[in-house]
Amino acid sequence: MAEDKKELAPELKEKLRTEFEKDWRKDMRKSVPPKDRMKLGRQKMPERGPDERNKDFEEVNLGLTPEMARAEARRCLDCVNPQCVAGCPVGIDIPGFVKLIERGEFLAAAWKLKETNSLPAICGRVCPQETQCEELCTVKKAAGVPVGIGNLERFASDFERLSGSVTIPPLLPPTGKRVAVIGSGPAGLTVAGDLAKLGHTVTVFEALHEPGGVLIYGIPEFRLPKAVLKAEVDYLKRLGVDVRANFVVGMTATVDDLKNEGYEAFFIGSGAGLPNFMKIPGENLVGVYSANEYLTRVNLMRAYDFPSYDTPVFPARTAAVIGGGNVAMDSVRTAKRLGAERAVIVYRRSRTEMPARTEEIVHAEEEGIEFQLLTTPVRYIGDEHGRLRAMECQKMELGEPDASGRRRPVPIEGSEYTIEVDLAVCAIGQSPNPLIPQTTPGLKMGNWGNVEVDWTTMATNLPGVYAGGDIVRGGATVILAMGDARVAAAEIDKFLRR
């Protein structure tokens, strides 16, 4: 696995330093002494009340106001050695954009973000900032509560979008080189944006009928509105990126076919599109979904608006969602919104081991989600029509740490009990989608169906073919996929100009 937190690259350090030395930054640092900045409390993200929001799919967080954003930005110390940047997988100049917000130059802050991040309105909403930039924030170390970097990122990019003045950065002269990007998720969109800015002709191939990958089929409207995603995709289109939906690379055309058509470089970002199941009895009963299917029906196919939209989804009286990650939180909060009286997370470890973003767990708790922790299902039980009616669970206790460093859950003999459920969603992770690997002869694969890459360049063993995101990682986050994509884009550029 790649090193996710790294020392800053020398060029990045240099760039940050130059910005740091600018006069306006010096003046701003002097204007409020650090100890006063540290006394300022964190601006709380305005959000809709739990009992209002858990009944619809409108966004939960409302965004900071300009005054709140400036106040929050004032909490940043503008450190000489900004640790937050080291925590960011794409290396955003965090003090740079934060100080522009403090100065009230919101559009400039948005442009600063876009120098390194093509999808800031998305990252500001879905990144696990608490384990990345905000984890390393000096204010957190000194005063306990980090600067709300994610909220500020969201603020600046929303401000730009809502102002209607989204500008196109200068593009390098066209190189005439064609690049095929496979998959329009966070990795694919990032590669596409970077390479278009570098002057290459980019086509993004998407199997589904709308671009976005997990951003459209997986992450619900209440966390990432489709309008935000659409604006980011439109921005890429304005950079000249061609998005071809309804095209399954591997089936409609293989990588080799595209090579014969004149594509010179490839980025495989086809994601973790193969849901894992637990292989326990009753898993194929009607009423047991993979999280992918459940979320796709609701998000991409708009089943929440059935029968105006034609795709149905089961409503539930009691919905159980198996898992403790972001996908599990999205699924259980969706079930609640679709009218479940009880929506329950069933997770085999304890709350501290849950991989979901803290904000999602807190929001779920506020919305009335139940948590049955240290619990795992062992069997699903159906009625005479093959429909799910109950789930047998077993209690767990935590044993010795395993390879992931988390304490291994161990079943407690004789602790089995049954809960009545009429919907179960399995959100225990996904594996890489096999279509591209199966149809690309010679592509080197890892042990669990992932594409193997050189982590320093994201190059596969095939010349000109790069990969990143969940197809190499198995099931990670939006921002890690984007980090891979930025590395790959730089390398693809080098490859095309060699």
Add this chain to the structure above:
Amino acid sequence: MPKILTRERLVPNIHLLEVHAPEVARKCRPGQFVIVMPDEKGERIPLSIADWDAGRGSVTAVFMLVGTTTRKLAALKAGDEIPVFVGPLGRPSMIETFGTVVLAAGCFGIGALWPTARALKAAGNRVVALIDAKAEDLVYWKERYRSVCDRVLFSSRDHALASKDFIPRPLENALKAEAPVARVIAVGCTYLMYACAQATRPLGIKTIVSLNPIMVDGTGMCGACRCTAAGKTKFACVDGPDFDAHLVDWEELFMRRRSYFDDEIRSLCHYEETELP
């Protein structure tokens, strides 16, 4: 968006849709399917590919009127556009020189098996088609089948056709008359495929069916189409759609296909109230 070239009613409840989709047409092989969505608010459903013409850039699917989606498809006209017509998906059927192959086809399967019949003949097999329909006027593509098959038989509840039986008995008769039969391929409604599987099981004749569970994306991403073969969960979209009929858990397939029965009726009522002229 792909353009409709032809949409015609073949028999009272079965329609043909020919779509301009040159990239799909270039790649089609027997046994594959496409995912279609009739309009922006529609559902994604799989349709077996019944024919294609790479030169004309066209792909043909044959479908039976069942619910809202197929009714919407049946309302399309030549020149209309369709937002999703993606493929070809699924593993192609195995085409080899087996010897004598009996094809058992019913309803949309008469269309779906046509590319297989053609390819098996071209591969040097003796190809016998057994076409099942409730009545003679529900049989289509008779002449097409006659043009490539060594024999074309019918099973029907109608006096006008030779046999008056549902498919198992005529199939058994055909297998006896044609013995030794190397392989049976059955495509049609779930019940027809199940009945064929039961008929060939005691005879030990390898039988292939093209499973038709509910799908959403059709590329392995969602797992809606999971079915059990030889005790293992498989995704029909990427592991199939062809499976060994004797290894399929039929009860589970019937049950999963009925998942949304009530919603299908609700959807159809909504469609008839709001969108039908």
